[in-house]
Amino acid sequence: MSTSNVERVANATPVLVRNQELAAANYLAFEADRVLAVNLMSAPGAGKTSVLEATLRALGGKRRAGVIEGDLETTRDADRILALGIPAHQINTGTVCHLDARMVSRALEQFPVGGFDVLFIENVGNLVCPAEFDLGERLRVMVFSVTEGADKPKKYPLMFHRSHAVLLNKIDLLPYCGVSLEELTRNVREVNPDAAIFPVSCRTGEGIAEWVSWLDAQIPGE
Amino acid sequence: MALSILELAEDEARQRGATAIRAIAVRLGEMSGVVRDALEFSFEVARNGTLAGAASLEIEVVPLATRCPACGDVPNTLHDLCLLCPDCGGRVEIAAGRELEIRYVDLEC
Numbered sequence: 005m006s007t008s009n010v011e012r013v014a015n016a017t018p019v020l021v022r023n024q025e026l027a028a029a030n031y032l033a034f035e036a037d038r039v040l041a042v043n044l045m046s047a048p049g050a051g052k053t054s055v056l057e058a059t060l061r062a063l064g065g066k067r068r069a070g071v072i073e074g075d076l077e078t079t080r081d082a083d084r085i086l087a088l089g090i091p092a093h094q095i096n097t098g099t100v101c102h103l104d105a106r107m108v109s110r111a112l113e114q115f116p117v118g119g120f121d122v123l124f125i126e127n128v129g130n131l132v133c134p135a136e137f138d139l140g141e142r143l144r145v146m147v148f149s150v151t152e153g154a155d156k157p158k159k160y161p162l163m164f165h166r167s168h169a170v171l172l173n174k175i176d177l178l179p180y181c182g183v184s185l186e187e188l189t190r191n192v193r194e195v196n197p198d199a200a201i202f203p204v205s206c207r208t209g210e211g212i213a214e215w216v217s218w219l220d221a222q223i224p225g226e
Numbered sequence: 227m228a229l230s231i232l233e234l235a236e237d238e239a240r241q242r243g244a245t246a247i248r249a250i251a252v253r254l255g256e257m258s259g260v261v262r263d264a265l266e267f268s269f270e271v272a273r274n275g276t277l278a279g280a281a282s283l284e285i286e287v288v289p290l291a292t293r294c295p296a297c298g299d300v301p302n303t304l305h306d307l308c309l310l311c312p313d314c315g316g317r318v319e320i321a322a323g324r325e326l327e328i329r330y331v332d333l334e335c
């Protein structure tokens with residue numbers, strides 16, 4: 005048996021240090037381009053693309069917007085955005101259940117964002133992992149469907165905790181799903197006292213104006 | 227996540243000319259978003275074919291700790307988190323539990 009030396013290398017390196025470095029570079033690139041980068045996250049089907057469509061319509065010609073779409077394998081969401089006449093770029097993550105800063109950095113090489121006032125990045129539908137991988141965004145916005153239940157902020161606190169704004173979507177369905185908007189709002193508030201909370205419906209358009217005016221106020225001036 | 231850990235450990239090993247990685251120790255906050263079992267499982271799979279092919283993964287779980295700047299420590303649990311102080315109603319800060327870091331790597335030289 006061979007005797008080998010074991011050397012202990014002690015450090016306190018964040019596991020995601022590489023992602024943090026790339027995210028910081030993306031952040032600086034967005035700042036230099038004066039584009040507000042928004043990382044849009046949710047569980048699958050909560051309504052990210054629907055919120056985007058409603059938001060892009062509401063922003064209308066006032067703001068130049070672009071969209072990066074993250075999805076495991078399809079281009080369906082990018083097609084929905086392109087149908088609105090908004091520039092969109094698709095990232096397919098294959099088997100990876102979240103976007104990371106490297107994927108966004110590569111996308112930026114092919115999809116220049118300098119001409120936009122606001123860049124939306126729709127993350128892969130997943131209630132857990134996207135919350136850990138910063139992309140270089142200035143705002144993290146979570147879309148939560150009220151049909152998912154009032155207890156989810158307590159069960160999966162991290163994404164709620166890290167979001168600057170939480171949209172409580174599909175409020176048109178409240179009468180049918182037995183969820184208390186009051187309880188849900190309280191639970192979001194408890195895991196994130198600072199989040200801006202917007203009850204909305206992409207179906208009826210309720211609440212969209214409030215959310216869009218909040219968002220619009222975050223866009224850097226000329 | 228296991229991939230990020232392996233990548234960092236292998237870089238360290240290569241830099242120091244190590245022949246293998248014997249152990250990797252990580253600190254895993256209760257509220258890091260990473261679950262211990264899931265990390266152990268993906269590490270088992272991902273280590274194959276790397277310098278850490280036979281390495282052990284030592285996980286130290288850091289419990290969630292929260293405190294109010296005005297009133298001091300506030301008891302909390304991960305799945306009933308409340309960051310509003312029960313005494314003064316102010317913001318409660320997360321003092322520990324968000325860690326996700328490598329503590330050390332044991333290299334065979």
Ligand SMILES: Nc1nc2c(ncn2[C@@H]2O[C@H](COP(=O)(O)OP(=O)(O)O)[C@@H](O)[C@H]2O)c(=O)[nH]1
Pocket residue numbers: 046047048049050051052053054055129173174175176177204205206207208
């Ligand atoms: N009733 C109702 N359905 C909605 C609302 N918003 C989105 N949906 C539906 O929810 C489903 C998923 O929406 P989508 O935007 O694709 O979700 P994503 O996977 O998060 O991008 C679609 O069938 C939408 O029509 C809403 O406010 N009310």
Ligand SMILES: [Mg+2]
Pocket residue numbers: 052053054081126
């Ligand atoms: Mg979508």
Ligand SMILES: [Zn+2]
Pocket residue numbers: 294295296297298311312313314315316
């Ligand atoms: Zn207090």
